[in-house]
């Protein structure tokens with residue numbers, strides 16, 4: 107066999123895997139019947155095994171900016187939330203909000219209205235920030251649900267027009283394909 111550690115059957119000299127004849131006495135290398143040692147020489151010591159790198163799914167380089175639009179949107183809504191909380195926590199801010207409610211022609215207990223308004227605003231801003239964050243992480247991970255969340259968020263933004271260009275990018279066939287939506 108053409109394995110390392112073979113020896114000449116005539117003189118006992120060590121044979122390298124590529125030696126068909128003994129380098130010392132010239133005898134032909136013994137091989138089991140039917141095997142052809144020269145047919146396929148074993149790899150030499152310098153041969154590196156070919157390492158296969160697993161294919162990494164990657165978004166098109168043109169789309170790398172897309173998740174960050176939604177990260178920016180999440181930060182925007184978190185800032186809005188903090189600003190609203192700051193207005194609510196200050197007595198002057200609460201007075202301003204009460205005045206605005208009264209001027210809007212709302213009747214009834216203004217304090218109750220203010221609590222209701224605050225709950226609605228905080229829920230809205232919190233949901234908006236969470237949806238933007240979900241779209242960011244889903245798009246980064248190339249998940250179909252990331253694309254769906256991004257479309258919902260961009261559609262909401264389209265009501266005030268700024269979401270339309272993002273929505274158009276999301277709905278392109280190449281984008282849909284990158285996120286597994288056909």
Ligand SMILES: [Zn+2]
Pocket residue numbers: 114115116117118119128129130131132133
């Ligand atoms: Zn020999």
